[in-house]
Amino acid sequence: MNPLDVLFEDENILVIDKPAGIVVNGVESYKGLTLQDMILEKINVFGALEDSEFKQRSGIVHRIDKETSGIVLVAKNESAFIHLKNQFLNRTIEKEYKAVVCGKVEFENIEINAPIGRNPDNFIKMAVVSGKRESLTLVRRDSEKVFGEYTYTGVTVYPKTGRTHQIRVHLTSIKHPVAGDKLYAGKSLYALSFEIFRRMMLHARKISFESPTSGELVSFESPLPKEFDLV
Template sequence: MESIQHTIQENDKGKRLDMVLSNLQEDWSRSQVQQWIKEGHVTVNGKSTKPNYKSAMADEIVITIPDPEPLDVVAEEMNLDVYYEDEDVLVVNKPKGMVVHPAPGHLTGTLVNGLMAHCKDLSGINGVLRPGIVHRIDKDTSGLLMVAKNDRAHEKLVQQLVDKSVTRKYKAIVHGLIPHEYGTIEAPIGRDQKDRQSMAVVNNGKHAVTHFRVLDRYKDFSLVECELETGRTHQIRVHMKYIGFPLVGDPKYGPRKTMDLNGQALHAEVLGFVHPRTEEYMEYSAPLPVYFEELITQLRNDR
């Protein structure tokens, strides 16, 4: 079992413990956190508590993540685009169209299947279907991901996500001409009450912050760089729709009349983090996919 520590700050004072902890990492659902608390895997100032415990300033929280069940996912040989690898961490450039981890009924062809064939050791903290997965990107989003090869590395990388110290910059093409050069979107994200398969900005959602800057403008579109401060499900897609500039090609959050790109024009271009063993800051950049570059050329020519 591995442990993650968190100290309650002013902005979480008075909030339910299960709500505070489910906001720490994008892959932790509130129901999962509640189960951990009930099973005694969470302590507050050294003592077990209940999910509805009201957090107090400077409370010391320790989350001891249970050991995973035995893994039953098939390893598949794939030509992975690996940018960096050592005994602790791996950085991979995921192609558009690939799912990150298996789910019930979809157990093959994912990045995890390829990772299991590529390397023998992956961390087990995130359970049987997500070995090594510290964070994720959507199926039709391309770009860089960091993968933990042991639980110690996983714990330290997750802590950096909790501390908001990981650099994650994306390129996106959106509908419309954004009138200003820079912006920050701070709006909570949760399940869409009208469509449970989608996310939306909702009052009781998880805290979410996206910073953006405009890189270029075309006839009816803008090229933007988005930097994540938090990492909620579909965050950039939901936030850009919320301010009126949905992503091009997005079948879920885009307008009905959008380009058919087999998914949104979104690429995780830059990833930076502190190495879990050497404590050296590492940053990687992946070039835009061919379709993305061709789209930019087309939009420039039409301008």
């Protein structure tokens, strides 16, 4: 079993730096190692109801996609889980992602306010769909690099809502899909970008929230993977 990369731990929470390629929560259809498998011995489910969300998810408060690396927040007991989940529901938790996207981003700052739902033409994918769930993402341009005749742009992303695949869908909707994103970039851009970066270039960089231990605002940051040095 792979060792956990723990950025912080106290009696109530774990802040984990997840590598790309690891699924967060286990499902019956997936037989590989998950983050949920790796944290079981650290979570106190004693006294929790069998069907409680805390026990079902082994304290994992939120998810990031399999091919996304970076911070995952875990509650070690049910009280901390409820405390953190309420912050997510109230949108008081601040998250920051780093991404490399395909193409030259022309604007320094972009606000993407577009509803997200299931793609009606492909149920595996999400999409911007009129009338579906409100979704807001802020994007800041940081850097760019030309490989051959094609430009890639480094961006910082601030998701203000937490929809499935939100960052990937919103960036695709402005014609700048995440580099190495097999699901959303399209075959040609995926092949071109994966040849350079060898992964999906999305990283959960930073999270800020009210600590269930101290009641104070705390922030944690994950080091950028080496692939991000390319842009």
